[in-house]
Amino acid sequence: MDKSMPEKNRPTDLTEVAADQPQMDQREVLKSIAGVLASFFAAMLAATIVSIALPTIMDVLGGSQTDFNWVLSTTLLANAATTPIWGKMADLFDKKKLLQAGILVFVLGSLLAGLAWSIPVLLFARVIQGIGMGGLTAMGMAVIGTVIPPRERGRYSGYFGAVMAVSTAAGPLLGGFIVDSPLGWRWCFFFGIPISLLSMILIHRTLHLKHVKRPVHIDWVGAILLTTSVSILLIWVSYVGKDDYFGWNSWQTYTMVSTVILLALALLLVESRVPEPIIPLKIICTRTTSLAILASISIGVGMFGTGAFIGQYFQIAREATPTMAGLMTLPMIAGNYFGSVFSGQMITRFGRWKIYLLIGSILNIAGLGLLGTMHHDTEYWILACGMFLNGVGMGFMLQNLVLSVQNTVKVTDIGAASSSVAFFRSVGGSAGVAVLGALLSRNVADLISESLAAKGQLSAAPATEDSLNLSGMPDALRLVVEAAYGEATGIVFTVSAAVAVIAFVCIVLIKEVPLRKTV
Structure with missing residues (x-):
């Protein structure tokens, strides 16, 4: 118990447990988290749709590679910066109302993004989207940690992983279809709005959490x-x-x-x-949580980097349409789905979780390393194998790292602990997209300059180094840019594989604690 709290304000163990939902059977729990899963689906769908649509959006709005990176980074940054704030509020206020508030913010951001007429407006809208996604991420984890004991949580984390996999699969395919259809790219943002509103209705009707008021101190x-x-x-x-x-x-x-x-x-x-810190040092400084956070940062670099640049690679380096680019990412989606569901079921059945983190980290390194061999003309089956291994590795690790942390903290700290892991993963993703995007841009510029210099056309390089407006380029120059993007993207994945080694080392050092059977 926290000694810094006055005795009269210090909740007893019975009060802490009473603050949450009593243990329910699987059917009751599924009904109660149906809306949570729907809102999570909408948020993930918005992110994955954009990854495929961005090359087209940049072409239409006149964006550069730097703008491409920032459209992704601003959302991740807003998500990262606000996730621990939402998570702390989850320990202080009604989780249901906070989840609904997060959905409303996300809807507002999606509406504004769909109406954007310039890159600055789109960036502002993406910030609002990211704030809402921070609420959905933190609240979803907090709700699962509230109503489900750790021993049973693997199954439901698997359901979240399955939703993540389905939304990730549907996003590129749906995004490609929308961009290639008369609807246009703006509907990539509008599409998630009705799903989000539907999730609000489900949450209102099915999610019932008891909330015990505590002294509130917002940091x-x-x-x-x-x-x-x-x-x-x-x-x-x-x-x-x-x-x-x-x-x-x-x-x-x-x-x-x-x-x-x-x-x-x-x-x-x-x-x-402060009495109620946004980032609780007493939690994140424990062995399991600190190692899980370091691993999450490393994973975030590879996860968001893969999603950001693989679709761009297929569209720019291989001249795939948005729809075809979505189809070409299916091996990664299939791997993610399998890894999430399989590991969740096995953890629930046997109560062991570290082995899946270890296997996942190894597969992640292997997948990213294989993708690091890509060029603009690499055979697709090689890329498919790399994407599948990367997907399985992510499926084994993402939710189970959060599970390992939730198993070691008090029920009243689950929101803050879970959101801390998600926060640092998003920070890793934000930094990863920024750094890898800058690396990609620099290598593309160098490769274009080298190629044009060899052809005696160096004067054309400055105008093309950071441009994604391929439709306005002469055919000969466009081929040079496509080849440069193909070569440079392989370097990005090689760096991601090196960073992924950090996650493996951290997971090796994590001590496995048996999953408890009570909340």
Whole structure:
């Protein structure tokens, strides 16, 4: 029990358990989380639809590779910065109402994104979407952690994994179909709105959680420090080293990095003193949680990087239509579905979870390494094998890392603990997309310059290095750009595979604790 709380405000174990739903059978639980699964499906669908539609969106709105990266990064950043805030509020307020609020924010962002007429407006809308997705992510984990004991949670985490896999599969296919249809790319954002509203109705009718009021202390200072530090870090990562912006050895770099360090130190000081910290240090500093967080950061780099750049590779380097690009990612989706469902069922049956994390981390490294061999003309079956291995590895790891943390904390801390893992995974994804996107852009520029120099056309390079407007290029120049994207994307996946080794090391060091059978 937390000694810093006054005795009269300190909940007893019985009160903590009473604050949550009593244990229910599988049918009752499925009914109660139906709306949660629907809202999670809408959020994941929005993310995966956009990954396939973005090359077309950039072409229509006149965006560059940097804009491409930021349309993805802004959502991940907003998701990352707000997930621990939502998670902390889940431990203080009614989870059901917070989940519904997250859905409304997500709907608002989706509506604005669909109406966007320029890149800046689209970026603003994606920030709002990300805030809503942070609520859906944190609340979904908190609800599962509230109503289901850890020993049974593997099965339901498998259901979340299955929803993730289905939405990931439906997203590229549906996104490609919508972009190629008379509806146009704007309906990639509008499509999730009715699903989200339907999920609100389901949540209102089926999800019934008991809530015990606790003393409320919102850590607003910590929230501001957290959001500001992560934002400055990702802005620096996105633009450093680019000729049009600033270099590594520049006053902008020194200013931004120093500011991030000072804000991080201030955040640690604040979080160690406030009664209800956004990032609970006493939780994230435990062995299991800290290792799970480091592993999640590593996984986030590969997960979001794969989703962001594989669809772009198929459309730019291999001239696939959006629909065909979605179909070509099916091996990754099938692997994710299998890994999520199979590991969830096995964990529930036998109560062992670490072995699946180990296998998943190895498969993830193998899959990313195989994708790292890609060129613009690599045979598809090689890419399919890499995507399948990567998908199975992700399916084995994503939900089960959260499960390992939930099993080690008090029920009243499940929201904060779960959202902390999700937060750092999203930070890893945000940084990964930014860094890998910058790496991709730089290598594409170098490869284009080398190719044009060999043909005596170097003067054409500056206009094409960061452009995604392929439809406006002459055929000869377009072929050069396509080949450059193919070669450069392989480098991105090689770097992702190296980062994935960190997750393997962390998982090896995690101590397996038997799953408890009570909430």
